[in-house]
Amino acid sequence: MTMNNQGRPSRADNAALISTPTFTGNKALQIEELLSFEIGSISQTGVDIAASTGNVDRLGGLHRDDDIGLPGLSEPETMRHFVRLSQKNFAIDMGPFPLGSCTMKHNPRLNEKVARLSGFSDLHPLAPQAAVQGALELIDRLAFWLKELTGMPAVAMSPKAGAHGELCGMMAIKSALDARGEGDKRKRVLAPESAHGTNPATAVQCGFKVEAIPADATGRVDLSALKEKLGDDVAGIMVTNPNTCGLFERDIRAIADAVHDAGGYFYCDGANFNAIAGKVRPGDLGIDAMHINLHKTFSTPHGGGGPGSGPTVLSDALAPFAPVPYVVCENGIYGLVETRRAANAETAGVDSMGRMTAFHGQMGMFVRALAYMMSHGVDGVRQAAEDAVLNANYVLARLKSEMTPAFDGYCMHEALFDDRFLEGTGVETIDFAKAMIDEGYHPMTMYFPLVVHGAMLIEPTESESKRELDLFCDALLSLAKRAKAGEVEPFKAAPIYAPRRRLDETAAARKPVLRWRPEGDI
Amino acid sequence: MRYLPLNDSDRATMLKAVGAATIDDLFEDVPADALNACFDLPNHQGEMEIERALGAMAAKNRAAGDGPFFIGCGAYAHHVPATVDHIIQRSEFLTSYTPYQPEIAQGTLQYLFEFQTQIASLTGMDVANASMYDGSTACAEAALMARRLTKRRKLILSGGLHPHYAAVTRTNMELHDDNVVQAPIDAEGAEDLISMIDDETSCIIVQNPDVFGNLRDLAPIAAAAHEKGALLVAVVTEVVSLGAVKSPGEMGADIVVGEGQSVGNGLIYGGPYVGLFATRQKYIRQMPGRLCGETTDAEGKRGFVLTLSTREQHIRRDKATSNICTNSGLCTLAFTVHMTLLGETGLRRLAMLNHVTACKAADALGDIDGVEIVNKSWFNEFTLRLPKNASAVVDALVDDGVLAGVPGGRLWPDDQLAENLLIVAATERATDEDIKTIALKLREAL
Amino acid sequence: MSVKYTKDHEWVREEGGVYIVGISTHAAEQLGDVVFVELPEIGKSLSKGDDMAVVESVKAASDVYAPISGEVVEINQAIADEPAKVNEDAQGAAWFVKLKAKDASELDTLMDEAAYNEFVENE
Known part of the structure; x- marks a missing residue:
């Protein structure tokens, strides 16, 4: 043979099985990264902009001459900084992200592509209307889809997020009551104890007082208790449907009738619309207003906490109070109604609630949502809702043997468990959730809704395959068994393999450090 | 499917x-x-x-990049480096959620901490939050915060405040039947706001540069407000200006709100944008919106978490400082990446390039017969008084492929004083050729 | 005199003619690590049941109510500076305010220690 001494050890069993701290603190692909403020310098920049020459100065003597304190990084340093940071995040694209009531579904990249067409991305909100006909057409088209899917006659497009949509709906109710001359009388808003915190916060922002509606033993609104609370001082109710326990309010029409009979309006929180989109039109159930989270139901990315988008559908009773601006169309030419006065002229003097935001709403999200809807089509939207509900029920059925469902029966798009199965183990909901991180999952929503002890709310969405769900369920079953077998330590220590161990939130809140400062600077 | x-x-x-x-x-x-x-x-x-x-x-739309372009008024056409879009499209940022599980969201949390530091530095304030929906809603939130702090129910809006910001603020304050005093429109930037402040005033809201482009010295207004126990809310709709113009913090503002779209974010027909919100340390518990704070993990390593959450709706419910439940996460990231690329050096250069470009445009347009420049000072935006209705002129110029600016009639349709005004912005994207073209076409149209 | 308690977990105790008020050890335990305390201004006049102070942990915020009517004559700045003290000694050094009572007979409606303990047991 030809002699070749290039061989090197190639069997894994030659490697010693130890783990040891590294000099850098890095763990192979997990690379520690300082703040940009600690690695950059004031003189460094990652853009090529020449210093301006010439002696122009119309700044009126208001030059900035203090040190701003903003270090720059070159382009490669910037790229590396943010790529390293990105690798410390969990994301839908990496694995199941079963946060209940958050609808973490797949975000199609086609949506990103079309949103970046310069005709949308480089379009100014105050460009003359002749220059934005395609944008207005898109808003109008999306509005049509939303109205059709909800069975509602009107939609306000400008709300910037779900809570902003709630504000829009509740302001419409306030305006309608004012128009009826009952604004000063009807000050109470009723909302279930299981409601999202935004509901009471929104109602208060509109000047209402909030009262809780108790739940019945099945996790739904207690109809008779609701009826007792209704009266001529009630402005309306705020009910999430399907609710935050993952259940459809089976008395929904009776609820709507009772509220309407009492002279109030029905605000429906649409956070969980994904369960019924393409199957059920909320307009057929007697609601007066509902926001739609485009970032949940219609796949626009959550982006680490935003931006959202919350178009709000309105009934005939509330539509005239819609905020400006909105799109109108006459003879194929699109236009905008931009001021309260112009809107009031359109509605024969009914007073619009005014303006909720500077421009037209979240156009970037509109493009993505419409691309999603058109891709899925109404057949796909319906199938998505069915798959979302099926996936949640499959998880519920598979986990029942070891975990404790909070309520009996089928669920809608999310399965709610309480912490009874952990009783006496020493493991709490938070420990269970953190242990899921070590198994490679994002935890479910925990300790919400508040009506269930140690709540764990799992929303798998339609984006999970059966194979992925089976593995997920196997992992959770194994965790539940280990907890019951008395293995407390790994739960209390979890997460062990994440970029950080449990963080001290108490210290963060007691002495808030909300920004970086150079050493020695107070 | x-x-x-x-x-x-x-x-x-x-x-x-x-x-x-x-x-x-x-x-x-x-x-x-x-x-x-x-x-x-x-x-x-x-x-x-x-x-x-x-x-x-x-x-069917005419984009800013399609030809000479001079529209501003709260949204500005700036160049965004290619790196920014690449980073915000990374799965780990794009498809993650609010960082409620901090152990697996340090990427988001760390850039939010960097963002908060950048905004505090830019505005000259102690602290900033993790962003709001946009500048206009941040402005309304500032008015609500001033109301909580002062327990007073009257606020004053400068006549140089963007009318959309004024309208959004009014919409929110009228829900509480508060007294919103609107100063008349003020194209020259010479209004006397100080005499309007009284012992009932919770805050006075002043924009700088104002909607007409004028630069304002906020210091005397701040002093007058503080003397009456009122707060000064400063609004910045063009954040690039802070690379050239004295910060609101230095001039004594108590709350600074603004629009961060100019850095890292496109025009996108008005949204999503990124609302900025900064204030003094002593007011942090009355701030709306998410806050990211520094802490350590169980091993003693530095890490970041969302903090002071008891202000927020998911805990305080009906007693929350705001119903807001989101920030502009990904837009915030775009801002942070772009600002990191710029650094102080790049930002100052970008700001001066804008100013120089606007000065060139002002010189070219001010030369046209019958056209008067209203401003004495500006950053990258100024106002022309035309000899005729500006809306008709702007519409005529669209046919020439020129997007000339915002006519007064678009923003103040009910005010005849605004009819002939044309607000023109010139950023670094405007070329000498563009300026020549708009001057030529405007001359023809008059 | 002995310590009296409300159903909202405030305690009150007379000392030298003023009434010292705080939250019970049980309430402090339920809250978890206290991270923030907001106290009223000295001189503020309160009716029984009015919002008197705020106490917060990382995940919860609670209003503290005036157990009796009266005027605030002193506040415990130490717990505002170091909220952790509330967890360490809720019924001692971590008192919240001292009140000048308007009507001391209001105390008669409150629970004594044994009644409060029983109340907590059954809650």
């Missing part, structure tokens, strides 16, 4: 496991006549068809 992993055989197996005969068994709580409604909507389509349909709509 390409977005759905389940196939029919999976569905059948799973239904069996669940114990349901049909999918509609799972919808048993829905009133029967409301289930499986009919819709007047098309069925699914492939990627190519969608690109074609939406491409056709996009093509």
Whole structure:
């Protein structure tokens, strides 16, 4: 043979099985990264902009001459900084992200592509209307889809997020009551104890007082208790449907009738619309207003906490109070109604609630949502809702043997468990959730809704395959068994393999450090 | 359907496991006549068809990059480096959620901490939050915060405040029947706000540069407000200006709000944008919105968490400082990346380039017969008084491929004083050729 | 005199003619690590049941109510500076305010220690 001494050890069993701290603190692909403020310098920049020459100065003597304190990084340093940071995040694209009531579904990249067409991305909100006909057409088209899917006659497009949509709906109710001359009388808003915190916060922002509606033993609104609370001082109710326990309010029409009979309006929180989109039109159930989270139901990315988008559908009773601006169309030419006065002229003097935001709403999200809807089509939207509900029920059925469902029966798009199965183990909901991180999952929503002890709310969405769900369920079953077998330590220590161990939130809140400062600077 | 992993055989197996005969068994709580409604909507389509349909709509619009472009008034056409878009499209940022599980969200949390530091530094304030929906809603939130702090129910809006910001603020304050005093429009930037402040005033809201482009010395207004126990809320709609113009913090503002779109974010027909919110340390517990703070983990390593959450709706519910439940996460990231690329050096250069470009445009347009420049000072935006209705002129120039600015009639349709005003912005994207073209076309149109 | 308690977990105790008020050890335990305390201004006049102070942990915020009517004559700045003290000694050094009572007979409606303990047991 030809002699070749290039061989090197190639069997894994030659490697010693130890783990040891590294000099850098890095763990192979997990690379520690300082703040940009600690690695950059004031003189460094990652853009090529020449210093301006010439002696122009119309700044009126208001030059900035203090040190701003903003270090720059070159382009490669910037790229590396943010790529390293990105690798410390969990994301839908990496694995199941079963946060209940958050609808973490797949975000199609086609949506990103079309949103970046310069005709949308480089379009100014105050460009003359002749220059934005395609944008207005898109808003109008999306509005049509939303109205059709909800069975509602009107939609306000400008709300910037779900809570902003709630504000829009509740302001419409306030305006309608004012128009009826009952604004000063009807000050109470009723909302279930299981409601999202935004509901009471929104109602208060509109000047209402909030009262809780108790739940019945099945996790739904207690109809008779609701009826007792209704009266001529009630402005309306705020009910999430399907609710935050993952259940459809089976008395929904009776609820709507009772509220309407009492002279109030029905605000429906649409956070969980994904369960019924393409199957059920909320307009057929007697609601007066509902926001739609485009970032949940219609796949626009959550982006680490935003931006959202919350178009709000309105009934005939509330539509005239819609905020400006909105799109109108006459003879194929699109236009905008931009001021309260112009809107009031359109509605024969009914007073619009005014303006909720500077421009037209979240156009970037509109493009993505419409691309999603058109891709899925109404057949796909319906199938998505069915798959979302099926996936949640499959998880519920598979986990029942070891975990404790909070309520009996089928669920809608999310399965709610309480912490009874952990009783006496020493493991709490938070420990269970953190242990899921070590198994490679994002935890479910925990300790919400508040009506269930140690709540764990799992929303798998339609984006999970059966194979992925089976593995997920196997992992959770194994965790539940280990907890019951008395293995407390790994739960209390979890997460062990994440970029950080449990963080001290108490210290963060007691002495808030909300920004970086150079050493020695107070 | 390409977005759905389940196939029919999976569905059948799973239904069996669940114990349901049909999918509609799972919808048993829905009133029967409301289930499986009919819709007047098309069925699914492939990627190519969608690109074609939406491409056709996009093509009907005239983008800023399509020709000479001079529109501003709260949204500015700046160049965004290619790195920014690459980073915000990374899965780990794009498809993550609010960082409620900090151990696996340090990427988001750390950039939020960097963002908060950048905003505090830029505005000259102690602290900033993790962003709001946009500048206008941040402005309304500032008015609500001033109301909480001072327990007073009257606020004053400068006549140089963007009328959309004023309208949004009014919408929110009228919910509480507060007294909103609007100063008349003030194209020259010479209004006397100080005499309007009294012992009942919770805050006075002043924009700098104002909507007409004028630069304002806020220091005397701050001093007058503080003397009466009122707060000064400063609004910045063009954040690039802070690379050239004295910060609101240095001039004594108590709360600074603004629009961060100019850095890292496109025009996108008005949203999503990134609302900025900064204030003094002593007011942090009355701030709205998310805050990211530094802490350590169980091993003693530095890490970041969302903090002071007890201000927020998910804990305080009806007693929260605001109903807000989101920030502009990804837009915030775009801002942070772009600002990191710029650094102080790049930002100052970018700001001066804007100022120089605007000065060139002002010189070229001010030379036209009958055209008067209203401002004495500006950053990258100024106002012209034309000899005729500016809306008609702007519409005529669209046909020449020039997007000339915002006519007064668009923002103040009910005010004749504004009819002949044209607000013109010139950023680094405007070339000498663009300036020549707009000057030529404007001359022709008059 | 002995310590009296409200159903909202405030305690009150007379000392030298003023009434010292705080939250019970049980309430402090339920809250978890206290991270923030907001106290009223000295001189503020309160009716029984009015919002008197705020106490917060990382995940919860609670209003503290005036157990009796009166005027605030002193506040415990130490717990505002170091909220952790509330967890360490809720019924001692971590008192919240001292009140000048308007009507001391209001105390008669409150629970004594044994009644409060029983109330907590059954809650």
